[in-house]
Amino acid sequence: MTRLLPAPLLSLSLWALWLLLNLSLSAGNLLLGAMLGLLAPIMFAPLRPLPVRIGKxxxxxxxxxxxxxxxxxxxxxxxxxxxxxxxxxxxxxxxxxxxxxxxxxxxxxxxxxxxxxxxxxxxxxxxxxxxxxxxxxxxxxxxxxxxxxxxxxxxxxxxxxx
Structure with missing residues (x-):
């Protein structure tokens, strides 16, 4: 599941931002926003920093x-x-x-x-x-x-x- 949706909150935020910027809930905007929300985190996953380990x-x-x-x-x-x-x-x-x-x-x-x-x-x-x-x-x-x-x-x- 994490390979398909590596950052669910980011995906949801991108989708909502797409709809907000377009001021439309048309089927096309819903679909394009969902595609952006799903594909952008997958494409940019290699750019995410390594996890942080705080020692003290x-x-x-x-x-x-x-x-x-x-x-x-x-x-x-x-x-x-x-x-x-x-x-x-x-x-x-x-x-x-x-x-x-x-x-x-x-x-x-x-x-x-x-x-x-x-x-x-x-x-x-x-x-x-x-x-x-x-x-x-x-x-x-x-x-x-x-x-x-x-x-x-x-x-x-x-x-x-x-």
Missing amino acids: PWLAVRLFFLVGRDVLVSNLTVAWGVLRAGQRAPRSVFIKIPLDLHDAHGLAALAMICTVIPGTVWSELALDRSVLLMHVFDLDDEAQFIEHFKGTYERPLMEIFQ
Whole structure:
């Protein structure tokens, strides 16, 4: 049954969306929507990500609060840096961070964390997933930043996903 209908909720949603967008309950739209709802999940099943196995859920909750704290602190730091840009220009740099995390789900979570925290931008990931190129808005000590990044985000994500 799962081969014929791999994602029943998705199939039903696609069918309902088709009918809603066409504003018609004609036999043709009912049939086309049903075909879309049945065939799209089958055709796109190979693109679905692998199932996630979370090793330490309590650590994920702790990481969530650490990221929240860092978002608040970074917001204040970036705002202060912008306000005092006339006296001291921010030292924006690209830094290369060596990565030990290679799990696709962990890297996706790390990318989201980098996106959420103001003043940091995930710029590029090496093809072998060993180095992350990141842009930082204002950086005083590169080694300290790398140590904080790896200790606060990468190591917990490794424990959660690997």
